[in-house]
Amino acid sequence: MFTSAAVALPLKKRVMRGxxxxxxxxENVVGGAVMLVEQAANAHVAIAEAVSLVGGEQVVIGxxxxxxxxxxxxxxxxRILARSGRNGADMALLEVLTEEHVEERFDEVVLVSGDxxxxxxxxxxxxxxxxxxxxxxxxxCSKRLRMAASCTVFLNYGAAEVDGAA
Numbered sequence: 001m002f003t004s005a006a007v008a009l010p011l012k013k014r015v016m017r018g019x020x021x022x023x024x025x026x027e028n029v030v031g032g033a034v035m036l037v038e039q040a041a042n043a044h045v046a047i048a049e050a051v052s053l054v055g056g057e058q059v060v061i062g063x064x065x066x067x068x069x070x071x072x073x074x075x076x077x078x079r080i081l082a083r084s085g086r087n088g089a090d091m092a093l094l095e096v097l098t099e100e101h102v103e104e105r106f107d108e109v110v111l112v113s114g115d116x117x118x119x120x121x122x123x124x125x126x127x128x129x130x131x132x133x134x135x136x137x138x139x140x141c142s143k144r145l146r147m148a149a150s151c152t153v154f155l156n157y158g159a160a161e162v163d164g165a166a
Contacts, residue, residue, distance in 0.1 A: 018107055019106045020058070020106060020107070020108045020110065021057065021108070021109045021110070022051065022053065022110040023062070023096060023097070024047060024060070024062065024113075025112060025113035025115065026040065026043055026063050026071055026075075026089070027067065028089075028112070028113045028136070028137075029043045029047070029112060030157075033063070033064050034066075034074070035066070035067065036070055036074075037074040040067075040072075041074040041075065042074075043074075044074065044075040046156060047112055047135065047155065049156070051133065051153065059077065060079045060080075060081060060096055061075065061079070062089035062090065062092040062093040063080065063082055065082045065083075065084045087115075087117065090117050090118070093113070094121060097121040102130065103124075103128035106130060108132075109122075109130055109131070109132045110132075110134075110135060111133070111135070111149070112135040112136070113134070113135075113136060114134070114140040114145065115142060115145070116144050116145050118145055118148075119142065119144040119147075122148040123148040126149070131151075132149050132150050132151075133150060133151045133152070134148075134149040134152045136152070136153075136154065136155060137155050138154040
């Protein structure tokens with residue numbers, strides 16, 4: 001149901017205006033566990049260019065325990081969540097989206113992943129008024145996720161970078 005009545009934003013929402021959360025499933029970008037520092041550094045550059053990272057965003061990276069060291073050395077500063085097992089990085093990031101009251105703290109969320117597991121959480125954020133941009137490799141983004149997002153950006157990250165070669 002829609003109404004034309006003006007509604008004042010809660011104080012918390014007004015205070016947090018302009019805040020941006022960037023969630024990165026780095027394994028989705030590099031094509032597996034991050035084993036080389038260069039893989040994380042190259043992913044950082046590609047993502048920064050794709051979504052214009054300016055340094056004021058809160059960045060959270062999901063990875064397996066195999067990739068923690070290389071990810072931390074190749075992309076300094078973000079919060080790194082390590083979870084192993086099938087879809088471990090996805091589950092760690094999904095927990096952030098569903099359990100950390102993102103809709104109350106951020107006006108914009110950038111999700112760097114093409115995995116459909118995020119579709120429901122992205123749709124819920126959109127319903128709550130959060131602008132959600134999905135960033136994924138071309139041809140590697142779930143249709144449901146694209147439909148749930150406000151915007152989809154395709155990442156320019158080539159096979160040479162996936163292998164860690166220059």
